[in-house]
Amino acid sequence: MPEILVLYYSTHGATRQMAQLIARGIESEGATARLRTVPRISTVCEAIEASVPDAGAPYAELVDLQECIAVALGSPTRFGNMAAPMKYFWDGTVGDWLKGSLIGKPACVFTSTGSMHGGNESTLLTMMLPLLHHGMLIVGTPYSETMLSSTSSGGTPYGPSHVAGSESNQPLSAEEKQLCIAQGKRLANIALRLAAAE
Numbered sequence: 001m002p003e004i005l006v007l008y009y010s011t012h013g014a015t016r017q018m019a020q021l022i023a024r025g026i027e028s029e030g031a032t033a034r035l036r037t038v039p040r041i042s043t044v045c046e047a048i049e050a051s052v053p054d055a056g057a058p059y060a061e062l063v064d065l066q067e068c069i070a071v072a073l074g075s076p077t078r079f080g081n082m083a084a085p086m087k088y089f090w091d092g093t094v095g096d097w098l099k100g101s102l103i104g105k106p107a108c109v110f111t112s113t114g115s116m117h118g119g120n121e122s123t124l125l126t127m128m129l130p131l132l133h134h135g136m137l138i139v140g141t142p143y144s145e146t147m148l149s150s151t152s153s154g155g156t157p158y159g160p161s162h163v164a165g166s167e168s169n170q171p172l173s174a175e176e177k178q179l180c181i182a183q184g185k186r187l188a189n190i191a192l193r194l195a196a197a198e
């Protein structure tokens, strides 16, 4: 069964929930979702994380990028950009960039932000940059997903988003959830067709 990597970072759980919904969409198309996260990083150089997380998805390894036919990449918004642990992971992918391992693979991005205009679109757009450097094919959300027009919180043509509120405690709206599932389905559908054509 072809696998699609759902790679996310989350501290309060919203981006993790989005990842699980995207995985549901992926699996409804007949692919397997491989959920992976990345460890926190620290300014204290001696501090190390356990090699296996206490809970949730395992930590991603480079082989996950190589083995999967597509990637869904999620991060909370941090000052209008992806969180440092996720950026750190991508900064470690130079070997794959040199080999061109990801060229031609489809990818999508998703994020959770505190406030409506606090940078969810800038986070999604800037998360695309390392993927484009790797030669990946960016898959957004088309307006045929009618909830893109009706949502009053998250959901963008650049990818799914969620507005979590200043306390990071707002649940995903029905529209936000549906757009996550739709994004997973679309990514899997395109990835499976590209893989079959090879």
Ligand SMILES: Cc1cc2nc3c(=O)[nH]c(=O)nc-3n(C[C@H](O)[C@H](O)[C@H](O)COP(=O)(O)O)c2cc1C
Residues within 6 Å of the ligand: 009, 010, 011, 012, 013, 014, 015, 016, 075, 076, 077, 078, 079, 080, 081, 112, 113, 114, 115, 116, 117, 118, 119, 120, 164, 165, 167, 168
């Ligand atoms: C250091 C830091 C920076 C943040 N920067 C922003 C920001 O620029 N815009 C925003 O709307 N929310 C910002 N937030 C809030 C998070 O994006 C928000 O709580 C998000 O929903 C967390 O996702 P999670 O539940 O997956 O951890 C920031 C949070 C932290 C801790």
